[in-house]
Amino acid sequence: MKIFVATLGTETNSFSPLPTGLRAFEETALLRGDVRSEPETFINIANKTWLALAEADGHEVVQSLIAFAQPGGRTVRNVYEALRDEILRDLKAAGQVDLVLLFLHGAMMADGYDDCESDILERVREVAGHEAVIGAEIDLHCHLSERPLAFADAIVLFKEYPHTDVAERARELYRICRDTKRGLVRPTMALHDCRMIGFWRTSQPHVRQLVERMVEMERQPGVLSVSFAHGFPYGDTDRIGAKTLAVTDGDPILARNLAQELGRAVWNMRNRIGEEYCSIDDALDRAQAGTEGPYVLADTADNAGGGAPSDSTFVLQRILDRGITDVAAGCYWDIGAVRICMEAGPGSVLDLRFGGKCSPMSGDPIDLRVTVKACIPSLWQTGLDGLRAHVGQAVRVEAEGGIDIVLNTVRTQVYGPDVFTQLGIDILAKKIVLLKSTQHFYAAFAPIAKEVLYLDAEGTLVRDVRKLPYQHITRPLWPLVENPFSDQHDTERTTAA
Ligand SMILES: [Zn+2]
Secondary structure: OEEEEEEEEOOEOOOOOOOEOHHHHHHHEEEOOOOOOOOOOOOOHHHHHHHHHHHHOOOEEEEEEEEEOOOEOOEOHHHHHHHHHHHHHHHHHOOOOOEEEEEEOOOOOEOOEOOHHHHHHHHHHHHHOOOOEEEEEEOOOOOOOHHHHOOOOEEEEOOOOOOOOHHHHHHHHHHHHHHHHOOOOOEEEEEEEOOEOOOOOOOOHHHHHHHHHHHHHHOOOOEEEEEEEOOOOOOOOOOOOOEEEEEEEOOHHHHHHHHHHHHHHHHHOHHHOOOOEEOHHHHHHHHHHOOOOOEEEEOHHHOHHHOOOOOOOHHHHHHHHOOOOOEEEEEEEOHHHHHHHHHHOOOOEEEEEEOOOOOHHHOOOEEEEEEEEEEEEEEEEEOHHHOEEEEEEEEEEEEOOOEEEEEEOOOOOOOOOHHHHOOOOOHHHOOEEEEOOOOOOHHHHHHHOOEEEEEOOOOOOOOOHHHOOOOOOOOOOEOOOOOOOOOOOOOOOEEEO
16 A cells, blocks of 8 residues: 655634744644654654554555644645645655545634635545545544545544543554555544534543543444544634544444434533633632642643743732742743843843733733743753653743743743753742643643642633634534524434535
């Protein structure tokens, strides 16, 4: 078999003030050619997995582009078109291929393209023809619709959030597509619309049960894959919302039933969405009342991984106003402030202004007398499953009261404690560790945290989606309406493809 592999994606936040241009891809991942010698990252692990499996099976692999951008606003039109067309050119040059395996995000929007994944899959199908088997691995934070199902033979989503199963899902997709080409299986997909916007963490026990239910469903005969598309609340498109997807071996009725059953389970736990959040002051009260730390506070509203600038100051300002001491906070994306600190060097004392720059959703800048404690020209942090993520230039500044702040130049969420410890910050000695991330920090921080608290703060990723100025939603969705199914006799809506 000849197998073609490529990656193109980003998670587009329609409400982000940051355009996604070529620089965002260059800074995150833009790889051409052989990835065998590349260190494993969240972004290239799918391609590396397919490459290893295909070679073990004795197949030929054509490696095309790997392009991924840190989430932000819409991708600039000519940047998206150039990256997409590069993959299509490589595919044409490869001649007739048997399998096309794509790692896409699922919530990518570009200027002029509301649904990049369907656009890519449609064009790939056009080039590869109907003889080829096309499979896509997609993030569960996606806007899944019927359209991509028409162009792909199989779509498999991550099951875990934090996304710790990218390689496992890549293996699953490989198996399904390879067996399809061999004539051993005939994938049939069914999608169910839950008609709701929500946010779930698979570390929560009730969401864990849902993951286990999917795995159980996959053990049934004739079931190839079952996915729960959580959706991405910050992409203003009519495709928004939670969906469930089942892939069976030539049994559309079974696929529909499974998608419906899972969708019903998602709908039934809607009232538990958001129960883990608390207000900034409640979280700070709790941390101050505790005798030991660290209390890990997640500023989810300013998570770069969801397209936020990662420079909002609402929480840190409140900590300063309340006179709380022994705090580590990061990462604040502030290229100018980093430049000033690097220029001054370790040991310098500065009146530094930082944060609060990108939009009103970032709050006001903070002015603070700080000592520059450490500067690292190129810092990497340990991410999901031990994978590495670049932080860029990073500096640690310390303010009175043991308040340590990490400023950086490559916009990223916090994944691991080493983003602090490499700069010499002893987070175990802190009362509060304030970090900008929604969930990917959890696996690494939970074991060392006295308690993990998710903050309901202002910012680009507000918790209550009813506050978002959606313009493009045309179907009823909970919680924007109480009963999104009131226009139907049945409470189900499933389409088979
Ligand atoms: Zn995601």
